[in-house]
Amino acid sequence: MTLKLAIRRLLFLVLVIWAASTIVFFIPRLSNRNALRERFGELARTGGFSPQDLEKIIASMQQQFGLDQPLLHQYWTYLGNIVRMDFGYSLYRYPSTVSELIAQSLPWTIGLLLVTTILSFIIGNLLGAVAAWPRAPRWLRLTATPFILLTGVPPVIMAILLIFFIGFRLKWLPLGGAYSVGIVPTWSWSFALDMLKHQILPALALIFGSVGGWVLSMRGMGITIQGEDYVNFAEHKGLTGGRIFRDYYLRNALLPQITGLALALGTVIGSAIIVEGLFGLPGIGNMLNLAIRANDFPTIYGIVLFITIAVALLMTLVEFIYPLLDPRIKNS
Amino acid sequence: MNYSNLSVAPTARAAMPPLAAKVEPVLRVSGLEVTYYTDAGRAKALDNVTFTLNPGEKLGMVGESGSGKSTMALAMMRMIKAPGRIEGGSVVVGDTDLMSLDAEGMRKARLSKIAYIPQGAMNSLNPVMRIGAQMMDAVKSHLPRESRAAIEARCKRALQSVDLDPGVFRMHPHELSGGMKQRVCIAIGILLDPQVIIADEPTSALDVVTQRQVMETIDNVKNAINAAVILIGHDMGLMAQFVDKVAVMYAGRLVEFSTVREMFTDPRHPYARALIDSLPNLDNKGVFQGIPGLAPSLLRLPSGCAFHPRCASIMDSCRSVRPEPRVLAGGRSVTCHLYDGEG
Ligand SMILES: Nc1ncnc2c1ncn2[C@@H]1O[C@H](COP(=O)(O)OP(=O)(O)OP(=O)(O)O)[C@@H](O)[C@H]1O
Ligand code: SF4
Ligand SMILES: [Mg+2]
Numbered sequence: 023m024t025l026k027l028a029i030r031r032l033l034f035l036v037l038v039i040w041a042a043s044t045i046v047f048f049i050p051r052l053s054n055r056n057a058l059r060e061r062f063g064e065l066a067r068t069g070g071f072s073p074q075d076l077e078k079i080i081a082s083m084q085q086q087f088g089l090d091q092p093l094l095h096q097y098w099t100y101l102g103n104i105v106r107m108d109f110g111y112s113l114y115r116y117p118s119t120v121s122e123l124i125a126q127s128l129p130w131t132i133g134l135l136l137v138t139t140i141l142s143f144i145i146g147n148l149l150g151a152v153a154a155w156p157r158a159p160r161w162l163r164l165t166a167t168p169f170i171l172l173t174g175v176p177p178v179i180m181a182i183l184l185i186f187f188i189g190f191r192l193k194w195l196p197l198g199g200a201y202s203v204g205i206v207p208t209w210s211w212s213f214a215l216d217m218l219k220h221q222i223l224p225a226l227a228l229i230f231g232s233v234g235g236w237v238l239s240m241r242g243m244g245i246t247i248q249g250e251d252y253v254n255f256a257e258h259k260g261l262t263g264g265r266i267f268r269d270y271y272l273r274n275a276l277l278p279q280i281t282g283l284a285l286a287l288g289t290v291i292g293s294a295i296i297v298e299g300l301f302g303l304p305g306i307g308n309m310l311n312l313a314i315r316a317n318d319f320p321t322i323y324g325i326v327l328f329i330t331i332a333v334a335l336l337m338t339l340v341e342f343i344y345p346l347l348d349p350r351i352k353n354s
Numbered sequence: 355m356n357y358s359n360l361s362v363a364p365t366a367r368a369a370m371p372p373l374a375a376k377v378e379p380v381l382r383v384s385g386l387e388v389t390y391y392t393d394a395g396r397a398k399a400l401d402n403v404t405f406t407l408n409p410g411e412k413l414g415m416v417g418e419s420g421s422g423k424s425t426m427a428l429a430m431m432r433m434i435k436a437p438g439r440i441e442g443g444s445v446v447v448g449d450t451d452l453m454s455l456d457a458e459g460m461r462k463a464r465l466s467k468i469a470y471i472p473q474g475a476m477n478s479l480n481p482v483m484r485i486g487a488q489m490m491d492a493v494k495s496h497l498p499r500e501s502r503a504a505i506e507a508r509c510k511r512a513l514q515s516v517d518l519d520p521g522v523f524r525m526h527p528h529e530l531s532g533g534m535k536q537r538v539c540i541a542i543g544i545l546l547d548p549q550v551i552i553a554d555e556p557t558s559a560l561d562v563v564t565q566r567q568v569m570e571t572i573d574n575v576k577n578a579i580n581a582a583v584i585l586i587g588h589d590m591g592l593m594a595q596f597v598d599k600v601a602v603m604y605a606g607r608l609v610e611f612s613t614v615r616e617m618f619t620d621p622r623h624p625y626a627r628a629l630i631d632s633l634p635n636l637d638n639k640g641v642f643q644g645i646p647g648l649a650p651s652l653l654r655l656p657s658g659c660a661f662h663p664r665c666a667s668i669m670d671s672c673r674s675v676r677p678e679p680r681v682l683a684g685g686r687s688v689t690c691h692l693y694d695g696e697g
Contacts, residue, residue, distance in 0.1 A: 250477065251472060251476075251477040251478040252480045254478075255472050255539070258431060258464055258465065258469075258472065259464065259491075259492040259495070260461050260463070260464035260466065260492070260495055260496055261491060261495045262461065262495055265491060265495065269483065270483075273480075273482050273483075274480070274482060277482070347482070348482060349482060349528065350481055350526070
């Protein structure tokens, strides 16, 4: 990849982030809801201060958050904050900052998403590749079928089914939560084990939800590649089946799948939000869910932008890696 | 018919052994049959094909598109894929009967005994692997004990013998021109000094100059390892200058098999005659005439001789009785009722 192309890519990345942040800024403002009023109104109802005090508190908070400024002015301040990656305080979880909230919830989401995305990519593509490989044993080729059928099941239903059968009826795994109630998080094996147990069902829900997609696209790709002249010539050369499968068939069939992986990163976040919500995991998806309900826009801004930037960065990374895998791209 | 003023006369070959000499054939194909079981019905793409080749001999295989040339080559490699099946016959290379080998034995025979240089060499190289890696893995899978250095030296020698720069070893296919890719495929074909080399339309995608160079390359490497070479192609003119023998295919059958001189001066099968007549010559001022009529569908072959609807010499028996291959004086073989009394 030439330097010029790299610079163009990076400029595009900045453009994407700017567009996303602008959309994200204005959407919560379209609603008339006021997170501060809701939050402090709640406090006022549960006792404490008088309505006059409430108005005063809200007014001073508005000022502190800069919400009394004209919208355009707020927008400029907001863009400045993004450049500094500083999203300020959460309205709903005040006095936590948005960055603190993200830092707390991020490890949960990254752990879950990274593991499940990589696992479904590997499993799905291998199954799909084998399903389209005429010389694979029949039983092995059929292993892919149940996963393909699962693609039709939406992640919510998948999660609920898993919770109901494996968690509730069979009681093999916990129903939800990040770790057992009453346990204090420590750096111990027993806690790690407890935590892992709680991650299995959400992980399965995510994997079952996405493996089938990989199987389908890889099988389609495999059918094309399997008939390519270079795969036939490899057989004419007297190569062993395993080598043809790996070096001539799989390597070529995987190339478009890697682009697919970059695209999938965006949608994976969506399923994570659903699954984290259903299983009550303290991840970033759940946090976003709560922030949207409370119209806590600094937190919404922070999380959505963080996700956008992360996905855009990963996609750009894939684009930079791709030429290393496909020598034809390098010069074009 | 006057065949003496053909613009493409076979070149004289002093080194060619006389036909009567006792040379053991290196390739014996007999009774080869292939059927494709398609949804529309059974297509007999190869029907009772028999011929032999001696070491160092070059056979040109011609015939219309769909006449079964590639099927012939793939059947010899035992690479016919579903819905096709080899239904009979034998292919013997040296003293190995390929049809009796198990899958692993056949894998080892490919490239080391009989090599196939594919039709469409443009796409026959793996786009994501370096040329060197694609040559080395071929050698390694046949000679697992040979050292890396020895394998590399062997590959570079092969590149040299097809007039390619050893630098090609480190390149990727997309960095090569069509002619270079074709040469790489030939280089791969000769890596293990096979006894038989089949090149399926090695020049059809190339310009005239490159065509000649590739043909000469094949000629040189053939001489170096004394292999029998089968060249598949449509271009009778190009064939005439490079081959010793010509096989004419029609609708899955070998209708004539003779020396190039016999073929060009005295073709016997009416289809072969039509082919030779259609070549541009001084009489018709270089205009390609083509052969009247259409190639038959394998699914609905005409009764008797499949060529009879287009044949200029048709007789009564041709419509109902299938001619069988007949060996005539001098060793040439013709599949036509005109020669029922001969041989
Ligand atoms: N996979 C297949 N399925 C069904 N029929 C096939 C298949 N491959 C070849 N055939 C049939 O077998 C016949 C011979 O095909 P083949 O490819 O051997 O012809 P060819 O002489 O090499 O033609 P060309 O000059 O176009 O390369 C054709 O009629 C074709 O329709
Ligand atoms: S058998 Fe009859 S129809 Fe067929 S080529 Fe010979 S003469 Fe013509
Ligand atoms: Mg062909």
